[in-house]
Amino acid sequence: MGGRGRSRRTQRKHFRDGRENVWKNNNDKSEPQQQNKENNNWQPFVAENAAFNEYYKEQGIVRPEEWDAFMECLRNPLPSAFRINSSSQFSMDLKSQLQDEFSKSLQIAGEAEGIKSLPWYPDNFAWQSSFSRMQLRKNKSLERFHEFLKQENEIGNITRQEAVSMVYLHCSWMYIEIILLLTVMCAAPGSKTFQLLEMIHQASDVGSLPSGMVVANDVDVQRCNLLIHQTKRMCTANLVVTNHEAQHFPSCHMKKNHENVSELGMTQLLFDRVLCDVPCSGDGTLRKAPDIWRKWSVGMANGVHCLQLQIAMRGLALLRSGGRMVYSTCSMNPVENEAVVSEILRRCGGSVELVDVSTELPQLIRRPGLKSWKVRDKGVWLASHKDACKHGRSGIVPSMFPSGQAHLDTSDDTNENPGAEIIEDGNSNNGDVDVLVPEVSSLPLERCMRFVPHDQNTGAFFVAVFHKISQLPVLQTKSNKHSRERDSDSDEKVKQGEDKDVNETDVSNADAGVLDEKAKQGEDKDVNEEAIADAGVPVKESDEELLDCNPSKKLRVESPNKPKSRAEKANDKRKLQIQGKWFGVDPVVFFEDDAILTGIKEFYGIKESFPFNHHLITRNSDTNHVKRIYYISESVKNVVELNFLAGEQLKITSIGLKMFERQTSREGVSTACVFRISSEGLPLLLPHMTKQIACASPADFKHLLQYKSIKFPDLVDDGFREKVSTLSLGCCVVVLNKDNEGSSDPPVVDRSTIAIGCWKGRSSLSVMVTAIDCQEMLERLLVRFETKSGSSDINCEEAANVDDAQVKDVSETVTTSDDVEVNKE
Template identity: 30%
Template sequence: MFRKPLNQVRFLSKMGKRNTRSRARVSGNWESAIKENAKWQAYYTGQPNLFSNEQDFEDFKKACQQPLPLTFRITSSASACKEVQQLIENDYVKHTQNIVFNGENIPPPKHLPFYNIPGLAWQVDVGKQVIRRSKEFTRLQRFLVVETDAGNIYRQEAVSMIPPLFLDVQPDNAVIDLCAAPGSKTGQLIEALHRDGPSSVPSGFVLANDSDYKRAHMLIHQIKRLNSPNLLVTNHDAQMFPKMKTASGDVLKFDRVLCDVPCSGDATMRKNINVWTDWTIGNGNGLHATQINILLRGIQLLKPGGRLVYSTCSLNPIENEAVVAEALRRCGSALALVDVSQNLPELIRRPGVSTWRVQNKAGQWVDPPSPASASDENANSDEAKTPAIPTSKNLLPSLFPPSETEAKEFGLDKCVRVYPHLQNTGGFFIAVFEKKDTKKRSAEEETQDVKKVKAEETSEPAEETSKPAEETSKPAEEAPKPAEEAEKPAEKPVEKPVEKPAPTTTKEKVPVSSQTDEEVFRFIPSNNELLESIWNFYKFNTETFPGGRDTLLVRNNTGIPSRAIYYVSPSIKPLLELNEQKVKFVHAGLRMFSKQRSPGSPCPWRVHAEAISIVAPHVARDGSGRFYVAKDINTLRLLVTNEFPNFAAVKEVDEGLAEFVQNLPEGTFILEVPRIGQTSTIVSQAVLDQPLLYPVWRGKSSVNLMLAKQDLAELVHRVFGEENIKTRQTNNNGAGVKREKSEDDEEPKVQEVEESIEEKTEEKSEEKTEEKTEEKTEEKTEEKTEEKTEEKTEEKTEEKVEEQN
């Protein structure tokens, strides 16, 4: 039922606070590794305003030499959010108080004080030895594993949570995350969009983009657990993200833009030990041009009055204030920094700087260009071009600090610098912009292509920053993407200038679906006979259902439903239909129906568990539809402890349900379970008053709770407090027999029906590339194990379902 050993190892490795993929490049462990870099220290101590004094830098350095605490947040849009929060606070954290290990007092988990929703973000500052040997922390870790698998918890670095909070996403916003993978910040944006609850379908949407195809699928794997129909995922170079049309024929502009750009990652030393050995000045200088281009494209995509957040996990002013200054210089009065000093008041921060020093690749300090070489009269012009500066032929003028006049105008002190020693976190830089609604159109609106910074003027050749993913300073969660990985394929060289300066990456060809293995998105006509039969079978209320039957799609060229039917929000549909020829879409839609092999059912299309919260409010509850309210919590207990309880067994626990299913044709129905009969001193009565919703399959003579194995494990763990996860076993007499499951036992499990059928059929017909890419990009051992298990059990489990039903 539950991949306990493998997942716990993965979660434990994350709690160990370093990148496992980079570990092989460093001899020894974190404690024995050398955490010194003379060039890094000379560069940062040579900067005039980054630290208040020598002691401040020493405190900063000492913090960088310590491992990073584990931080995680509870998914705010999840239906179980409040319950998970109360379980952590009132049970798991409570039992980690006053723990002594090897003579030392171990601090219990604590809230992240600056997170905007109190109690949803946590920090755990303990080592792996404590987790392994302390039963209290082992118990907490086991709970985190289960809830992470179910999507109720996300492991995310504390400072990585800050940019989405400053973006201030509202449910009606059009939002784009230009460099989205691996998806933790995108997840926050989706949660903010669905702040009204899991059953809401807001008018806004989130478009998550990443230039790397494999990383885009890693993102999908992470955020699909949020079950949002308001999500689009694309695969484009962020510097040249294509124009998109809206239903009105206008060019799509966004209310919110997140530019969490590729960077050197030199503020991630606490979790990426290789930064200590790999840091060079060329890492930051070489990415400066790419960062400017991504930011300028983001500004192009932003609506007047909209908000853009630029962020990096670097503290180098070349990647931060220098990029911000150049954007302000080019956009003039059309763009301004936002003062966010009063936002997130518990966040300890430092202001941005207006002066800094620049080094060349030899580590020599270079003087800034003379004022005479840069014309102040065209500095704020919409068509201003960066002049050639004779200081160094290999250094861009934008690397240098602004003039005194510009510094006063730009207000770079409004930027946010987060240092590791201030609140025991990693380092981060954030700048918040607002686009002004001016009559005078700025250059970024007048031209289709972003004005590119010359590639040949960057301080380092491309190969200086083009390390493979496993060698970058950035971990899987928040990696700074090197130039090739993040913005272009490594094998494509930078084009030489012909008639105009070459961009930092090659010109992106118009992407169409035929260029990849991705299946196309085809909407099903609302009058389709199959849809009408499904609607009539479940007695859906078309008038209240968001979008009615107009926003259901399939992922195949024929447009005929064969295995799965997906649902997207009404705001997503025109974007897919009007832009399929020039935008490379790789994901859209929430899986709402899956086809079940069941000849005896008048409707083999079962409601998917991930769509249950959206579907349930629109199914008839007057007895004519396929909706039933259980007697009490014991009904659910029967379904989780038995694979196929027959009608007689159901009658012993819930006589009304037995009568309901006996008069019901075969197929799925929705079961609402009130938590009557359940009391708790840990979770509040308000939580217990919230009913649970699940899809149940009515077979020939029995019923089956249709949940994926990780969701079933989470249900048992959270609702019934069963921490030693046990699997269900077929027992048509309803005795509720449980048996322990060995780690290597691959016997077919009925609770895997949903997962095994979906994964296998998608691999064959609907999402071939997604599943194959996940296999490559996720932990190989786990994915191969899952694939083998699913392949072995799929046919047997389906046959077993048919035999039992």
Template identity: 30%
Template sequence: MGREEFISFYKPLLNFTDDEWTRFINTMESRLPSALRITNTKFKNKIEIFFLKEKLISKNKFFRDVYDTVHKGTSHKDFIINQTSVGHIQKQEIVSMLPVLLMGLKENHSVLDMCAAPGSKTKQLLEKASLVVANDCSSKRLNILISETCKIPHASYLVVKHDASALPVFKTDFDRVLCDVPCSGDGTARKNPQILNNWNIGSAANLSNLQYRILKHAINFVKSDGLIIYSTCSLNPIENEQVVLKAIMQDDLEIVDLRKFIDHNISKDFVMRDGIIIKDENGLRTNFEDLKKCIRIYPHDNDTGGFFIVGLKKKSVQEKDFRPKICKNNFCEITDECRSKLEKEYSLEKKTLICRGKNMNTIYETTPEILSTINNSKLNIMHVGYKIFEQCNLNLSGYRMKNVFNKNFDVEISGSEPIRAKMVYKEFRKGSVVVRLVDFDVLIGGFSYGNKISLYISNNLQKALLDFFN
């Protein structure tokens, strides 16, 4: 068991030359370079300028908006911590970005992330897709996911907790279904050297049945012209090509070559290897050439972790058996009385506002599509939309804006002093206000006392904003 078993299994399987095998195993035993991604917010350009000006980190040569965190420095460390805390930066391994980058995602697409936690790929999805449902079976990991993904508000977002292989069927199907399944993770050995030390073939064999069941179940959620993305951070064909082959042979699926979705976000120099032609469950070598359309990422090719990814689609249209009990659940729309109070203070337009049961302390914004989805008694719902109002005693509505949704603003301010003080001395009518921060072209909430305005700025946001004045 361990490194020797890893070598005896993979060396004949991968069929590298002696020189390439040496490079492969040396890379597997070296430290993984860290990377970060600049998220798509109004702060994106400012962060890019900061990085280039300070020359603290360098652009990744393969991926757009990705930087290699190779340089050290206190200012660099503090800046990244502050911007990460509010969602402007995401630390993420390069290969883990591939499933979202290679799924041909469009802005009008809906996506189901079946094994979502801790959420780095979910955050990628939320930046582009019109609707995202994230699922995981671990409460602890889901708490991390919710905390991370809610740094940036998204109304059309739902988090549920289920075993991915038994996730209840939804009323509507999805354009994309991501199955980034639990795996043995030997592709991540550069982050965790103990993986090689403890490696054994049984780890993969024990997981392959669960991986297949999740992939098979994904068929119930994807549109007839949609796409399933299956991925692992394992190099083992037992968890990869063998699972895919079983799905193709038994479940009316066919492989889609995801290379066709390569665009300006990925360099053509990024090496993607073909899938391996493997033996079937009876030990017979298959001639299923389509397995070559699978994508393998080897650590020594691009100085990354190891990864496997493949696209699958239905061969034929299947009838859906959907019989949920439509009923009230933990979340419901706010009362007419509450909406009436809010409309006296805020311009709500036609926003879909909900609360958790009878608890009116926090009000969430979501979308009609998500509201329809959550009316399913079988769903174990953990989070919906984003927090838009919190109870307070400052105004007649009894609520203050948690996140600003207005396109218009009442007051403009500039400079660092109001941000440091979380206060600006300015005469304005009493009540809730929307303040534009001129230096960033972003809006925040506040409350005017008549002669001064208190700014709703969290400590994390305060630090992130002040970074650009230092």
């Protein structure tokens, strides 16, 4: 999504950056790539790291007698897992095919255990194979199964996702009736966001949208693009993708005395559910990313601890009272897991509690969180922050330890820090400390969930579920001040995809500064939560004055004859960005061209009951040259309006469901309506259409999918031919007549209705569906309409091999919704 010009150039430059090929021969990294090809002596990574062994043995993440099984499992490739999209039209067909066809055929072929459904996932919609991704690509006997996975994943009927990453969503959302607003912080690559969208769409009726919505955020532009690509398969109007540093995610806070507050019904963007899938060291993914073995060090976890804490606290500040937040990592390190959870509970006091989810998903094997752990830095074990100070480890913060206490005087050790003991070895000649007994946390960390690989042949994962009871307190203790300073120093600012002259750090700091100022003035009681969430983001008074993000304040107008200094120009640019001029991202504009909208509604016969006006947006500020029109749900519309009133603080990279596209062909321009319905928007719009619809027999429907374009005289069914002849030139919808009988006009649409977008020309009917979608639909129809003798009138492989050149009398082309050209007359 994006359009032309600066935004696309900004994003594309990131894809030109070269990346290290981590799969090349690890024995000689300096060997040229061409020489590697000639020698052809690739060797796998050495799945061994002495520092890793020493660290996790000392931490006791598994019992000593399990260590060998634990390590053996880590050295084996991760089995491939995937999930059926439960909201897909063909979900039950896919499940039957897996159970009746692939499950049996792979066992007969002697391919290990084949595939099996995950017993703990509801309704057998999650599956795991005994093959790694490498085996699926290389093994000839698995070729058909591999092609099935690729095709269904590309279409969106299934999602390839690690088994343990499916867990926490059900642990925190499975008993929720209605989700209004939900945010995913650090959301890429998108499999978890896709799963959340499935959940909120499951209960929606045909032609309607759920009341909830998902805001998915990631700081990296490349990962945002990947996220957009992944979630595009869901075809949803209930998703907003943003590009922000998660620890500074905007609150879209608006003053209560604003004239439009009563109409909007909210003054701040708060969420019912928050998912913090934070950046981590990633050693839980060793089975699928073996290069981590050679790169692993304890510094990887120590370096991200403060950032993880900042993101989690920001997530809690954006959470409504009574809501839930899930904190998760794909790391086994307690510094990234239990230490962050402990500090959250300490900072929030009684306003947040750790939820016990041990009774949910009983067939899922999980382990409780650790109550005690040590910190290691530069070869030295540290049992408490006092030890860190003793050894001069200034980069180690108190929140990394079970007690979370800062350095205390020795005289206070017995009273203030009873959890840590120092035992001297009597055999030591120098009397140095030889054995360190770590602190033991008094917090209920056993409610956290740890997943280790050898329990259920998965990756490693950590999950903690928080319940927000009340508003967060504002803590101003010395310990917290020290922690905030460390957080600020350790936080790495990522500024990808933006103009080099614009400092996003200043933008974030300005937001925090205004919130702090509001908290002092007592304008809004909810601002106190912002103060604690923005811990570690100190803002100078001069910065607050220069970078005020209050949209009600206008820029100072200078005399046109007085040139501005470089500093003044830079400040003006920062102000413009805060007020919504996000460089590299197209604007979000409500589409309100009454003439075009009226023409669309009349051409397709869209019912008045369908919420049409004020639900359409574009990404082009020039409304006279709009190419695509997107549809947004009611909840997304409310957030967009709030974002406008708050000064466009959200940097939105993707939003809405593509509903209409401008037809630019010669014949398209001459039609009554130049906007055609996109494939993504058709399922939502079809139940509300009364014109430009024709019901086709199974034979004609299959022929359309097979040959892509058919002359009117070649249509088999006379009734279908007559109906098509009455349609206006331009875009139309062809619905499959399932029972091969007469149908109402317009047809009744339900979940089983199968329809495709077509283009009616002067003498032919052409399909506007991508080749892979045509092939998938043909395969599903062949199963459904197979005759009793086991044969069908159309061969699927033959249909897939039909080339567009076989269609006769081609004179021009029509561009499909995915910019794929299909032949038509």
